[in-house]
Amino acid sequence: MTQPDDMTNGMGKVICDITISIDGYSAGLDQTEERPFGDDGGDGSGGMLHAWMFDTPEENRAEADQFAAAKAFIMGRNMFGPVRGEWDRPWNGWWGEDPPFHAPVFVLTHHARDPQQMDGGTTFYFVTDGIASALSQAREAAGDGDVVIAGGATAINQYLAAGLIDELQLHIVPLTLGAGTRLFEGVPQLKLEQVRSRAASLVTHVTYRVLS
C-alpha cells in the first residue's frame, strides 16, 4: 500500500492533511451553515482549530507550502460548501472566487454537477461514483505529483478504511471538542511510522507513514 521510497512507480503519494483537536475531532457536533464547525469551543467557524494557520502563518509556512504543492485535491461534500438544496442554484462553496488550491479538486458527492472553473487554477469536479473513482481521477490529474485528501474527517476515514492513504499529515491543536466528527472513526487499527514531527506555538505537526 505504501509507496516505495524511490517512487519508482512514478506516482506521487496520497496524503491526508487535516487539523484535529487533541481528542481527534475535526469538527464539533451540530454543524450548520452558519456554524460549519459546530460546537467547536468557539463561534462555530473553526477559528480555534485553525488559529495556527491564520494567526501564525509565518511559523507554519513549511506545512502550508507542502499542502499547496499537491497537484490534485479530494474533499468531502461538506468541505466544499454547506448543503443548499444541493445544486439547485449556482454556488461556489466556501472558497470564494480564487480558492487556495490552484489545482483540480475532486468533490465527493451524490449529486452530479458540471465542473466549475474558478480563478487561479482551481477547478472543482464533482464525483458521484465513489472514493476509488475520485482517487483515480485525482491521480491522473496529478501525474507524478502528490494527491492531498483535504478533509473532512469523514472522507479521510473512508480512504483510510480502504487502505488508500500513504501518509497522514496531522495538525494537532490544544483543545478538546468531546464529540463531533472524529478522525479514525470506524477505521481498522493502523500501524504507522512517525516520519516527522514539528512543534509551532499553537500546533504540533505530525507526519506518519501508513505501514499497514
Add this chain to the structure above:
Amino acid sequence: MTQPDDMTNGMGKVICDITISIDGYSAGLDQTEERPFGDDGGDGSGGMLHAWMFDTPEENRAEADQFAAAKAFIMGRNMFGPVRGEWDRPWNGWWGEDPPFHAPVFVLTHHARDPQQMDGGTTFYFVTDGIASALSQAREAAGDGDVVIAGGATAINQYLAAGLIDELQLHIVPLTLGAGTRLFEGVPQLKLEQVRSRAASLVTHVTYRVLS
C-alpha cells in the same frame, strides 16, 4: 484551577502523564490479566504503545526524569495490578519489589487494604473514598512537589472532568487502536495551551496547560 507561574501558593502542579495512540487510546479492548493492554495491535503487553520508553530510553530521558521527579503519584486500580479476587491474598501489583515510583503512590480502589511498603521508597496506599481524597492525600505527601496522575485513562478522565488537572503530559505514538480505553472520554471541552512539544523517533511528547 491552574497554578500561577510563580507558584506563590507553595503547591506543585497536578500533572497527568500518559501514553496514547494517535487516536487517543491508552489501552485496547478486551483487557485481561495476560493481556493487560487488550487488543493493542500486538501481544497485549502494551509493547507498541511503550516502545518509546523501552527501545529508546536515552532519547526520552528528559520525559522519564520529569515523571520520576514527582513527589507523589495517583493511579487507577487496573494500573496497580490485575483483578485477583481483589485483596484476598498478598499481591504487589504489576510493579515488582522495587517499583519505579520511589514515592507514595495512591491507588484508587473500592477495596480497602493496608498500605504496602516496597523497596526503593515506593509505598502503595489504597484510597476508597474517591478521587478528591486521593488528590488531597497525594498533595499532602508531595509537599511543594508535583503530583502525577499516572493513569490509566479512566482515572485521568475523572480528574479532568472534575477540573483538578493543571497540566497534561501526553506521549503520542504512531498507531491506532480503534477502540478501548480512551483519554478525554466523557470529559467536557477543554481549552488548553501548548507549553512544550518535542519529537523523538518513536513518539511525540506534548505538554499542555489546562486553561479551562
